[in-house]
Amino acid sequence: MINVSEQHAPRSLIVTFYGAYGRSVSGPVPVSELIRLLAAVGVDAPSVRSSVSRLKRRGLLVPARTATGAAGYGLSPEARQLLEDGDRRVYATTPPGQDDGWVLAVFSVPESERQKRHVLRSRLAALGFGTAAPGVWIAPARLYEETRRSLRRLALDPYVDLFRGEHLGFAATAEAVARWWDLAAIAKEHEAFLDRHARVLHAWEAREDTPPDEAYGDYLRALDSWRHLPYADPGLPAALLPADWPGTRSAAVFRALHERLRDAGAVFAGVGR
Template sequence: MNSPFHIEEIYSDDGSNALRMPRRQVGNSPQGFAMTLLADYTLRTRAALPSAAIVALLTESGVTTAGARTAISRLARRGVLEGSRHGRRSSYRLSRAAAANLSSGGNWILTSTTTAAPWDGCWTIVAFSLPQDHSTQRRALRGQLRWLGYAPLYDGLWVSPYELTPRARAQLEQLTLGTVTVFRGRQNALGSTSDRAPIEAWDIDAITRQYAAFLDRWTSLLPLVSAGQVDGAAAVRARTEVMDTFRRFPTLDPQLPVELLPAGWLRQPARDLFAAVYDGLAHPAEQHVRAVVGRFTDSTPLGVRAHTTADLIAGVRGAAGTTSAASAPPAEWETPDSAVDCDEVTVGPRPS
């Protein structure tokens, strides 16, 4: 499912953290599949799985053996996976940092696709100016803004209907080093054809097509899931793919106010369908993963446990001892305090 945005803007990878999560690709990538697979069945426990079992599960999803091994190796180099060896057998598990990141991300995916909070009619505007030779910094800033729920109304001017939180402000300050200004206020419409509404920063038609494609792809599978006719490798593959696809929506449609959207917006139907497929396949998929892992171990794989969307919303607790609810989500916004008039313009770090 192709995205209406450049992939670098959807998935920020500025290299500022020790943990380097793989940059998401359009379509299914071996690293993305491997990370989703381990998160779906070991996030609670951070259980180590034999590398041969991970390769076997990935090949069932259409990844080549060489591609699966390369993905595991690269995830280990990125700090996403931790390796261990027992005799001639190697195993891998999610690192503590990756588990915390994925737990937070899973919570964000679900909470960000619920009905948007009441909107006060105000917009947050982020204006920035960077020299032409600062392309890396510009790309990192655009990626961070996209993660924070912003979209470009004009070059160098991004907007969001929600207040910039203190944590988000701190993230932007680290990236921009005095090259950004933040305002909040209402649009003063010109009432002419030259007037451009802030909501036009998002390609609403393109997002609608994304939702429609998702619904078209997965609706036909739902009766089979409900009837228990999807199991084994097919259940694991479908569950991995539906998560890998659905998690793009919180960035494409970051809780945009329903007042600004066409009637019959497909956010909720897509979320409901995702939950029905993902949760409906949890048990058969877990059973298959256990069976595959069991072929490569001498004991019963007790650490394989699928979670549901309800678990992700509540916070999946792993061996790292943290919950997703306690971690800051990758994208963060909030409705402003009702005591603050949004017509009072607030200015953030000023360009130097």
């Protein structure tokens, strides 16, 4: 196992664990198991407990008793939906194809409810939308269904109109995309992922064995780093991106780590596939 210089927030690692393995558990995950499995990636027991409490308050984790009566936590329906939406991005096996058009989110929020304006902007940014103009946000058209579900879940849909269409000018679409998204900042995130995890992949490629405990730790850290990237980078068509876009390489590194480590890590997590 290679230690890489990266801080992983305990709360984020818990969400990552449930996304990778916790959903496969029959019933709630015992608190004792959460402590064991988070200790394997450097999180102490008090941090696990405090992070679980915060996730419970946010409505993502639900307390329940296991079949043996032990205290545990399962995912709320909302959390399961969020993870399922994320699966389509996080575990995508192929890069985005040709430009299939755009989804536009046009919103107007009364001044008396300006806090919702902030929430709406934050949600669209978190979904990977770029800013085409004030009050007009844009994303690849394939994100329409996820966007619709997310806005309805947050009761923001009364303030938004969604449209699908194509870009007709006047600037070239690649030039417009460079205005709508901060491509340099997104590229830096991909480069950071590569700096941390490409060396981990190279080390595993030089080995024939795959010990479950080491696989689990390296996989969970890689997934925790990776799962945010398909939202920062919404998967723009390659023709609209700069040459040698690092997202292509970072996606390949994550897929290779996933294929090599996920199942062995599941043995350590005690869930299998």
